Amino acid sequence: MARTKGSVGADTKTAIYSAAKKLIEAKGFEAMTLRQLAAEVGVQPGSVYRYVESKDELLQALMNQHMVSLIENWEKLEGKGDDPVSRLKAFVAFHIRYHIERRADVVIANLELRSLGEDYRADVVTKRSQYEANLRNILSDGVKAGVFPKVDLEVAAFAIIAMLTGVCFWYRPDGRLSIDEIIEVHQKLVLQGVVG
Amino acid sequence: MARTKGSVGADTKTAIYSAAKKLIEAKGFEAMTLRQLAAEVGVQPGSVYRYVESKDELLQALMNQHMVSLIENWEKLEGKGDDPVSRLKAFVAFHIRYHIERRADVVIANLELRSLGEDYRADVVTKRSQYEANLRNILSDGVKAGVFPKVDLEVAAFAIIAMLTGVCFWYRPDGRLSIDEIIEVHQKLVLQGVVG
Numbered sequence: 001m002a003r004t005k006g007s008v009g010a011d012t013k014t015a016i017y018s019a020a021k022k023l024i025e026a027k028g029f030e031a032m033t034l035r036q037l038a039a040e041v042g043v044q045p046g047s048v049y050r051y052v053e054s055k056d057e058l059l060q061a062l063m064n065q066h067m068v069s070l071i072e073n074w075e076k077l078e079g080k081g082d083d084p085v086s087r088l089k090a091f092v093a094f095h096i097r098y099h100i101e102r103r104a105d106v107v108i109a110n111l112e113l114r115s116l117g118e119d120y121r122a123d124v125v126t127k128r129s130q131y132e133a134n135l136r137n138i139l140s141d142g143v144k145a146g147v148f149p150k151v152d153l154e155v156a157a158f159a160i161i162a163m164l165t166g167v168c169f170w171y172r173p174d175g176r177l178s179i180d181e182i183i184e185v186h187q188k189l190v191l192q193g194v195v196g
Numbered sequence: 197m198a199r200t201k202g203s204v205g206a207d208t209k210t211a212i213y214s215a216a217k218k219l220i221e222a223k224g225f226e227a228m229t230l231r232q233l234a235a236e237v238g239v240q241p242g243s244v245y246r247y248v249e250s251k252d253e254l255l256q257a258l259m260n261q262h263m264v265s266l267i268e269n270w271e272k273l274e275g276k277g278d279d280p281v282s283r284l285k286a287f288v289a290f291h292i293r294y295h296i297e298r299r300a301d302v303v304i305a306n307l308e309l310r311s312l313g314e315d316y317r318a319d320v321v322t323k324r325s326q327y328e329a330n331l332r333n334i335l336s337d338g339v340k341a342g343v344f345p346k347v348d349l350e351v352a353a354f355a356i357i358a359m360l361t362g363v364c365f366w367y368r369p370d371g372r373l374s375i376d377e378i379i380e381v382h383q384k385l386v387l388q389g390v391v392g
Contacts, residue, residue, distance in 0.1 A: 028226045029224070114221075114224070149391075156381065158362060162359050162361070162363075163355045165358070166359070166362075169306075176350075177348070182351060185351045188347070194335065194338065194344050194347065194352065195387045196345040
């Protein structure tokens with residue numbers, strides 16, 4: 001790492017991470033080689049090793065970066081004092097908007113968990129649970145306040161997050177509905193279900 | 197294909213398909229080689245080609261088999277004369293139960309669509325849409341009957357299916373809740389949302 005300091009090193013590392021996301025999204029982590037990655041970035045294969053210890057370390061860094069940033073961004077936005085309904089609507093809007101703009105991260109975080117080593121996987125799962133706890137807390141506060149009927153918090157949180165993340169797999173920027181319209185349909189579904 | 201007739205050929209083909217699902221679920225389609233597949237089944241690498249034209253053809257066959265069987269099984273079960281609420285509850289129960297028992301198929305159908313060629317992908321997407329149409333029809337009938345308020349049928353169907361399929365990614369047979377309990381939570385969420 002001695003030769004990579006300052007902004008040039010940081011830029012190369014960013015370029016490597018970004019190219020890796022593109023390659024993994026397109027073909028999968030197992031299919032990507034560090035040689036391809038070097039070619040994509042336009043550096044010599046050997047140079048990649050200055051920035052990335054191994055493929056496994058790279059995957060772990062990408063997932064970790066995604067989860068940490070997701071948690072931080074929600075915590076910045078969350079209105080803890082608001083009523084549970086407003087907080088739930090805000091969570092739905094945040095989760096959809098954040099993930100739609102980061103499709104590669106979602107594909108990697110959801111599809112490549114199987115390729116992570118035991119220890120790394122445990123760490124990502126812990127961070128994921130930490131993020132999900134925000135939703136469980138909103139639901140739990142709503143139940144305590146008598147606004148929401150009793151529900152299995154863990155299953156409900158899994159179900160809602162799966163529903164919201166699912167948008168990334170069919171959304172197209174040139175599609176029939178705007179992101180705001182998609183968010184509105186999901187807020188209604190989460191809050192009132194199909195019966196309304 | 198001339199040398200593979202009768203039940204021995206059929207058994208070997210079934211064994212190859214089943215081993216392929218296992219390998220793809222564990223490591224991804226791009227990482228699987230036909231050589232590994234042969235070793236897993238216990239046949240010579242050359243023999244695999246009697247049953248499988250290419251890796252692409254194999255993936256297409258696995259996805260196609262899954263989608264055709266899914267559609268057929270729902271159509272056998274569907275009570276077309278029932279009211280929309282009962283049909284929706286039945287759909288939720290069917291979808292969760294069917295997919296929980298076929299985790300490898302779900303992983304492949306959801307994670308490996310990117311590895312399918314254009315034509316094959318179009319075919320799988322058409323079949324998927326055909327299955328989703330069953331849910332859109334239930335929702336649409338409910339809206340027409342005034343039981344469900346107006347909703348974007350396409351987005352609602354995507355959202356509900358994503359929520360239900362999501363169960364496969366966290367369900368453990370030795371977990372806290374039974375499949376019936378998990379189904380019940382999802383039926384409530386789909387019908388009444390969090391507010392109830």
